[in-house]
Amino acid sequence: MVKEIERAGIPVVHMCTVVPISLTVGANRIVPTVAIPHPLGNPVLTPDEEKQLRRRLVERALAALQTEVEGQVVFDK
Amino acid sequence: MTRKIRVVHYLNQFFGQIGGEDKAGMHPMDKAGHVGPGMSFAAALKDQAEIVGTVICGDTYFGENMETATKEVLDLIVKYEPDLVIAGPAFNAGRYGSACGAVCAAVAEKLQIPVVTGMYPENPGVDMFRKHIHIVETEGSAAGMRQAVPKMAKLALKLAKGEPTDSAVDGYLTRGIRKNYFAKERGSARAVEMLVRKLGGQKFVTEYPMPQFDRVDPNPAIRDMSKARIALVTSGGIVPKGNPDHIESSSASKYGKYDLEGIDALTAASHQTAHGGYDPVYANENPDRVLPVDVMRDLEREGVIGKFHRYYYATVGNGTSVANAKKYAAAIAKELVEAEVQGVILTST
Numbered sequence: 397m398v399k400e401i402e403r404a405g406i407p408v409v410h411m412c413t414v415v416p417i418s419l420t421v422g423a424n425r426i427v428p429t430v431a432i433p434h435p436l437g438n439p440v441l442t443p444d445e446e447k448q449l450r451r452r453l454v455e456r457a458l459a460a461l462q463t464e465v466e467g468q469v470v471f472d473k
Numbered sequence: 474m475t476r477k478i479r480v481v482h483y484l485n486q487f488f489g490q491i492g493g494e495d496k497a498g499m500h501p502m503d504k505a506g507h508v509g510p511g512m513s514f515a516a517a518l519k520d521q522a523e524i525v526g527t528v529i530c531g532d533t534y535f536g537e538n539m540e541t542a543t544k545e546v547l548d549l550i551v552k553y554e555p556d557l558v559i560a561g562p563a564f565n566a567g568r569y570g571s572a573c574g575a576v577c578a579a580v581a582e583k584l585q586i587p588v589v590t591g592m593y594p595e596n597p598g599v600d601m602f603r604k605h606i607h608i609v610e611t612e613g614s615a616a617g618m619r620q621a622v623p624k625m626a627k628l629a630l631k632l633a634k635g636e637p638t639d640s641a642v643d644g645y646l647t648r649g650i651r652k653n654y655f656a657k658e659r660g661s662a663r664a665v666e667m668l669v670r671k672l673g674g675q676k677f678v679t680e681y682p683m684p685q686f687d688r689v690d691p692n693p694a695i696r697d698m699s700k701a702r703i704a705l706v707t708s709g710g711i712v713p714k715g716n717p718d719h720i721e722s723s724s725a726s727k728y729g730k731y732d733l734e735g736i737d738a739l740t741a742a743s744h745q746t747a748h749g750g751y752d753p754v755y756a757n758e759n760p761d762r763v764l765p766v767d768v769m770r771d772l773e774r775e776g777v778i779g780k781f782h783r784y785y786y787a788t789v790g791n792g793t794s795v796a797n798a799k800k801y802a803a804a805i806a807k808e809l810v811e812a813e814v815q816g817v818i819l820t821s822t
Binding site for chain 2: 397398399400401402403404405406407408409410411412413414418420422423424425429432433434435436437439446447450451453454455457458461462463464465466467
């Protein structure tokens with residue numbers, strides 16, 4: 397899916413937990429996430445902490461979209 | 474000597490020597506004996522099999538009337554009481570490949586006799602029918618006829634005689650069928666041996682080849698995020714509560730487009746996941762954990778992003794074929810381009 401969106405000319409960032417699949421599938425900008433059933437959250441945290449975590453990950457995704465890349469890059473920090 | 478194996482050959486209007494694109498609308502017809510490339514097949518099948526009839530159909534007619542055409546072709550094939558059907562080869566011709574695949578699949582299903590066709594791996598007919606039939610890998614154009622015919626003929630004879638086949642030996646595209654066998658060495662020993670070869674820079678053959686995926690070059694970065702329109706897309710199956718489009722939990726046959734107007738955050742009351750294959754408890758408790766609508770809304774309000782696109786798109790990635798995912802995403806991408814979306818965050822579970 398990421399590839400078709402990229403192919404259409406829109407930069408796309410893939411937020412996913414299983415990075416090797418994302419790499420195999422061919423995403424170019426990849427942000428690793430927390431866990432398969434809750435990629436952008438963590439139920440052990442308080443709701444506020446959880447939202448902060450989610451915000452950091454989304455900000456990282458936005459940073460990825462603002463970064464020129466050649467080939468595949470995993471934005472893990 | 475036992476009697477010769479009776480073969481019917483399927484061809485399009487071009488290889489059937491009726492005409493070019495101007496004849497592509499022709500309805501199915503049949504001729505006794507072999508036609509066009511059938512002559513090389515007859516030579517390759519030698520004294521073991523005989524092409525008793527050839528069925529020819531226009532590619533456009535077949536493509537536009539797949540169901541009817543398949544039936545019509547099948548009716549013509551049946552007349553010859555074949556033991557085996559060979560179609561094409563179609564090389565990289567899409568309509569022809571789909572027709573060859575459809576004819577072979579129908580013959581295999583209805584007549585329960587072996588079928589063989591030949592295609593270039595990227596022919597759309599391959600993905601449509603590879604699981605159902607034997608498709609010998611060919612070159613992309615008819616220049617590969619000379620190599621294709623003996624491979625197809627050899628495999629056809631093996632199948633007709635009920636001999637075991639192997640994609641690596643017989644040159645057909647893998648059908649996704651795993652065969653159990655007893656190996657001499659156990660898995661750990663084979664894996665270590667493979668690893669040693671790999672580390673030594675030697676050739677090794679994986680026992681579990683991964684499917685081929687193509688590559689797309691990354692697009693330029695977004696220059697000014699504060700003016701950019703950003704959309705969310707997910708394969709994690711987040712849908713409005715009740716799953717109004719009935720997106721399947723596995724092997725999704727569709728995707729959904731949903732309005733986020735006036736929604737500041739997703740809740741257990743408003744949204745849920747339709748995805749099977751992962752524990753849905755966390756996503757159902759707070760769907761923002763998969764589709765970060767709450768954070769995106771904040772970022773929009775604070776001016777970090779220019780605009781949070783009004784609609785999000787969702788499907789279920791679980792078991793969904795690459796071909797289908799590609800199709801959905803292409804349709805989604807088209808709409809996103811039309812809506813002047815400048816960046817996409819795609820979340821997966």
